[in-house]
Amino acid sequence: MQGKLSERWSTFPELAESAKALDKTPLDVGEWRGEEGPQLDERTKQTAGAVGAVNRRYSNTTLNETVTVDLVSGRPHDMYFHTPDRCYPAAGFERGGKQQSVKIEGIDAEFFTNTYIKSEPNGITNLRVYWAWSNDGKWTAPDDFKWKYGGNPSLYKLYVLVPVNNRDQSIDHNAATEFIRAFLPELQKTVFSNVKAPAQSAPTTPAKEPAADASKG
Numbered sequence: 486m487q488g489k490l491s492e493r494w495s496t497f498p499e500l501a502e503s504a505k506a507l508d509k510t511p512l513d514v515g516e517w518r519g520e521e522g523p524q525l526d527e528r529t530k531q532t533a534g535a536v537g538a539v540n541r542r543y544s545n546t547t548l549n550e551t552v553t554v555d556l557v558s559g560r561p562h563d564m565y566f567h568t569p570d571r572c573y574p575a576a577g578f579e580r581g582g583k584q585q586s587v588k589i590e591g592i593d594a595e596f597f598t599n600t601y602i603k604s605e606p607n608g609i610t611n612l613r614v615y616w617a618w619s620n621d622g623k624w625t626a627p628d629d630f631k632w633k634y635g636g637n638p639s640l641y642k643l644y645v646l647v648p649v650n651n652r653d654q655s656i657d658h659n660a661a662t663e664f665i666r667a668f669l670p671e672l673q674k675t676v677f678s679n680v681k682a683p684a685q686s687a688p689t690t691p692a693k694e695p696a697a698d699a700s701k702g
Contacts, residue, residue: 499638503558504537509675510556515667517543522553534563536639543664550660554668555644561634564642569614573601581611586626587656591666594624598656600649615645615661622677624669641676 512519522540525533535557544551557564570584581600588595596615603610617624618634619641627633634640645668647661656662 500536500559503639503641506676506679507537507539507556507558509678510539510541511671511675512541514543514664514671516547517545517552517664517667519543519554533557533567534559536560543668545660545664548660548663550647550663552661552664553644553646554664555646556641558639558641561630561637561640564618564640565630565634568597568642569599569601569616569644570597573614576603578603578610578612585656587615587662589662589665589669590657592669594665594669595626596624596645596665597626611649612646613649613656613659613661615665616643618642619677621680622669622673 519541522542524540525535525538537558539554539556541554542551543554570580574580578601581602584597584599586595587598594617596617598613598615600611600613602612617626618630619625620634620637620639624643625633645661645665647659647664649659
């Protein structure tokens with residue numbers, strides 16, 4: 486079991502298939518308009534364990550808000566190891582608080598979130614980051630990651646980033662959560678369009694009771 490969960494004994498052609506499916510990621514989502522961001526070079530992708538990657542900025546003129554989206558695919562081990570709580574501090578960001586999990590209202594999804602702050606010569610960068618994983622279109626942020634996703638041939642990881650002006654911003658009502666509510670159903674129709682729903686067992690037909698014998702009173 487340990488060998489399976491650690492992906493030690495297998496090769497995974499599904500990695501290429503999952504990466505290819507990212508080409509279907511919609512550029513426009515409701516009132517959000519997307520534009521391509523910097524693409525990861527092969528060396529960066531290898532370091533991050535990303536086989537496929539999408540980087541975009543989505544803007545909503547009605548809300549006057551912009552979010553950044555990183556959607557990547559790869560082996561579960563790599564998707565788990567390279568997360569904001571490790572990578573952002575390594576890049577000079579300070580954690581703005583304690584990592585929390587949040588359920589996104591209106592859809593069946595749960596994300597981790599935290600703020601990350603960095604002082605730079607031209608000012609302070611203050612970001613709220615949401616991240617979660619999925620192998621079937623349902624996005625979760627499990628504490629028991631290895632039991633939830635270990636042994637899967639491929640896994641997706643999603644980051645949604647939004648600039649914030651203070652650390653006390655509501656974690657469940659902001660531009661990022663508004664975008665997530667619009668974005669995830671579209672991913673289900675596109676990137677996860679070939680994921681088969683779990684088979685349902687046929688309903689059991691109740692056995693018929695024997696007909697009553699009219700000769701017996």
